């Protein structure tokens with residue numbers, strides 16, 4: 001089904017073929033979307049440009065979301081290359097490795113600031129950047145990736161838990177601001193998947209085991225399931241949904257013991 005036929009979108013956060021952003025971008029492309037993929041730095045750029053060859057007519061562009069100059073250059077690129085946008089996928093997060101072990105209590109001021117800048121504030125900056133391009137297309141959909149560590153304690157997730165809580169609140173405030181423009185803003189909250197970012201979180205293997213044992217569906221999500229949920233929220237199928245956090249975690253979040 002070509003759910004995104006005729007639509008143009010930007011996907012931020014592809015690092016390699018395991019990235020959730022890559023699974024989502026591939027699904028969007030198969031569904032008919034024209035894509036811009038961004039990459040964080042030159043080191044990742046070569047890989048992302050190589051991957052993008054598999055997606056018909058995908059463009060690539062560098063963007064470190066902490067650099068205002070990169071964001072301005074990205075806005076210029078979107079204007080020149082596409083002129084309008086129908087969707088934006090924010091699939092990125094980062095915290096210093098030393099903040100993702102031991103006690104949350106030990107979080108440094110700089111570690112807290114950086115994690116929130118990259119992982120939460122960037123959604124606000126990107127939504128503002130994208131707004132005129134989404135308006136030009138008559139509206140659209142913004143999607144961020146979050147994790148249940150925003151609501152419950154996952155030992156070691158630490159400062160990323162507070163950053164995801166901030167991200168989820170930003171989703172609601174942005175949904176309120178952009179709703180009159182017919183722009184929807186939502187988040188997906190997947191269970192654990194082995195990726196580069198996830199490898200920085202202590203206890204990933206144990207977490208995967210727990211999901212297999214306790215989630216009602218008795219499994220951690222498959223990346224394809226996450227990509228399908230993204231398609232729902234990015235396409236007109238999700239046209240009545242905004243400000244929402246949709247769990248794709250086999251139901252794990254509803255369990256007590």
Ligand SMILES: NC(=O)c1ccc[n+]([C@@H]2O[C@H](COP(=O)([O-])OP(=O)(O)OC[C@H]3O[C@@H](n4cnc5c(N)ncnc54)[C@H](O)[C@@H]3O)[C@@H](O)[C@H]2O)c1
Pocket residue numbers: 012013014015016018019020021039040044063064065066090091092093094118145146147189190191192193194195196197198
């Ligand atoms: N893998 C999981 O288990 C899981 C579960 C729930 C939510 N998520 C979320 O999914 C999203 C994608 O993560 P992933 O698991 O695919 O890992 P990943 O490592 O493949 O993706 C993380 C991306 O963030 C990008 N990034 C980091 N700092 C950046 C910066 N300053 N500017 C631009 N890009 C930057 C990296 O380049 C990378 O592409 C993240 O928000 C993550 O928190 C992941």
